[in-house]
Amino acid sequence: MRFDVVTIFPEYLAVLDVSLLGRARREGLVDVHVHDLRDFTFDRHRTVDDTPYGGGAGMVMKPEPWALALEHVFAQAPADAGERPVLLVPTPSGERFSQGLARELAQREHVAIACGRYEGIDERVFGWAEELFEVRLVSLGDYVLNGGEVAALAMIEAVGRLVPGVVGNPASLVEESHEDGLLEYPVYTKPADWRGREVPPVLLSGDHGKVAAWRRAQQEERTRARRPDLWEALGRDG
Numbered sequence: 151m152r153f154d155v156v157t158i159f160p161e162y163l164a165v166l167d168v169s170l171l172g173r174a175r176r177e178g179l180v181d182v183h184v185h186d187l188r189d190f191t192f193d194r195h196r197t198v199d200d201t202p203y204g205g206g207a208g209m210v211m212k213p214e215p216w217a218l219a220l221e222h223v224f225a226q227a228p229a230d231a232g233e234r235p236v237l238l239v240p241t242p243s244g245e246r247f248s249q250g251l252a253r254e255l256a257q258r259e260h261v262a263i264a265c266g267r268y269e270g271i272d273e274r275v276f277g278w279a280e281e282l283f284e285v286r287l288v289s290l291g292d293y294v295l296n297g298g299e300v301a302a303l304a305m306i307e308a309v310g311r312l313v314p315g316v317v318g319n320p321a322s323l324v325e326e327s328h329e330d331g332l333l334e335y336p337v338y339t340k341p342a343d344w345r346g347r348e349v350p351p352v353l354l355s356g357d358h359g360k361v362a363a364w365r366r367a368q369q370e371e372r373t374r375a376r377r378p379d380l381w382e383a384l385g386r387d388g
């Protein structure tokens with residue numbers, strides 16, 4: 151699968167070279183291309199922002215460099231992609247990014263990400279981009295980052311690790327938090343007694359049925375205590 155990221159800080163995405171995703175890129179499982187928005191400007195200062203109509207604090211990203219950059223990205227679509235590529239726009243005013251959306255995106259051939267800065271991108275860009283892309287405005291959570299780059303990294307990692315072959319042991323993908331709507335159970339390794347703290351005895355019992363039941367109970371208890379919103383969404387009562 152291919153990601154194209156448009157940003158005014160291409161160097162922010164350099165960390166994609168390391169760790170699991172770096173290996174996936176080198177092995178050709180995940181292809182990530184980063185584009186500098188300023189390469190799509192024509193003035194001496196490579197200007198990407200301007201003052202907001204209607205007044206107000208901060209600057210707004212101009213639409214034309216975005217149109218040119220996104221047309222360039224659209225033209226890079228993999229030959230076998232078929233469907234319209236997805237354009238993710240990280241913004242605190244988007245729909246919530248989730249494991250479900252990550253799973254959906256991992257099925258796609260081409261995902262573009264438009265990283266805004268300042269007060270955001272001229273709103274008209276999103277309507278215009280609908281002609282080329284399936285546009286999704288997405289938020290990592292209810293807090294404000296300085297721009298979309300960190301969110302893009304999170305989304306690329308969340309989606310990229312679901313691409314077959316990226317994570318060595320696919321079974322580990324099934325048991326993790328959010329896959330079944332519950333948080334993950336706690337895990338322990340050797341030694342069994344560490345600084346006076348013992349591993350729950352059931353995990354040493356060798357009884358797989360008991361272990362599974364204990365883990366399930368832990369998942370439920372954690373989810374109820376830490377994420378009552380998820381617990382309620384599962385239709386359980388507290």
Ligand code: ADE
Pocket residue numbers: 239240241242288289290291292293294295296297298301
């Ligand atoms: N850009 C700024 N804040 C963001 C957030 N919370 N999620 C996604 N993109 C953002």
